[in-house]
Amino acid sequence: MIIAVVQAVLLLVGTIVLLVLQRGQDRTLAFTFLLFAATIVTNVDPLYRWLDPRLGGFNVVTVISDCLMVAGTSTLLWGVAKAVGAARPWLRNAVLVSFVVVIVVVLVAFTVLDKPATTTTFMLDAGSHPAATVYSIAQTVYLGVALGATGFICVLRLREARTTTDLVGLWVLILGGVLGVVRMVVVVVMDVAHVVGDLQVTHALSLPYDVTTPGAVLCVASGMLLLVFGHRISRRGRARRVDAALQRLAPLHERLGVDNAYPPTDDPATLLSRRIVEINDGVRGARASLTESERAVLADAEAALETA
Template identity: 35%
Template structure:
């Protein structure tokens, strides 16, 4: 049941990203979602039982699914890293292509050395006592754990660098990657318990596998869906505030441009339209120009000055908001 839920969540993420992130140049997160969704779908028992016999019935689908998961996590970590400015060397190595290639080569070599038997939906349960299978699983989840740890560090850096609504995706990614790290640790414990014959430890660790898997992917998916949604909501909020400030500045601006005609009057006479952000900027500039022009007598009261300063802070905050939007890939 957990496999079906996780696969469904991942395909829902794929659809959401295709809608919410269309037009973006960087597709790393979308590629990651597709790869991981395919990996989780292949892990669904009915799908596995149909596809593996078609490929020879030697559990090769286990290798394909694990490889897709590793590649998906590579794109995931790469996308999160590119979204922020925090990119230390150790993290670049962890989510880099060389690390992925080495891990995939090692996983392939170990899988080929395993006596994998006939198609089974309980691969590690059936052959987990083989030393080669132990090293195979440990290698897969060591790579996954390393990428999750790198994502955790990146998510924490984004959490501290953002505020308000933009902090929500970073919080989800922080919690999701933390759950992923614990999941990888639980798999290591299961592998060690299986190869050493510690049945009670294996059963105890197995009980955590399903909930941790579901929690990890739910939180990570929530984080990646929340990113574009938060950007959309922030842009809408910014636009509403821009319109409100324009309306508040309008009387001051009309008075200022009557006394000192500026570029806005020329644009209006030429039939040129500008976006609200540009209009607000022009209003602020022309009001300030009128205030400092010694040829005219233009004075505003404290209340009007406070509105003008709020408009200036709003405009100055636009570049910062744009940087923070980028954190959420």
């Protein structure tokens, strides 16, 4: 229970941090944190034992929690893909279709299986039923494949990391993906062993399960936070470079720049781009030449604009 509480606290804190940092931006990752936090919180034993009897006493909280996990898995994959610039329409469609299929399978399997009374060890109590095996494997494979795909996407983006924080975040997400795949294999073997009556295998794999489950959650949560922090650090660095370029360019623009009567703007990058154009227009119009230092200042401004 202590591990579950730690995971829940991390995810709730992460949700708040992301909502603050991503104010006015895409909040897919913050929504992912919230879904996973709800999944973990509803599985904290005291809360589960209090809540489930009030919903019928046949572990409906389990299926609610697992559906939240499937939803969080979907937004995780899509959110990470957007965060690293790998979002594509085909990927969005694949995530959506997979989500719907898994939810339908989970709900049907839960409906037809013989459900025990409220228990915090649902699969241990119900795992001998084939429907319970389908119920568990469907969501486990989906989570494992999604985490593996997330890790693979991050591997492809390692060379594009702009900051050390970005790089560390990608590697932590890759580790989370590996743990997720290992967990998938472990759970599938445990479920199959349980339904065929080989409980010795199920008990033998309990330790790898207990390690990979929180390990995957903690790595993925930490990796996502690091990516967000890395992007924020990178944006601030680019903004500082643009502001510095504007200041260095001011004397040159005052001397040679022409007024192209652009509409007003508060965006520093747009303003820098316009001043570069106006300086180049002024140089060509006056047939003037730039000194070595002025050419260097102009080149630095163009470089700062490219990073912006």
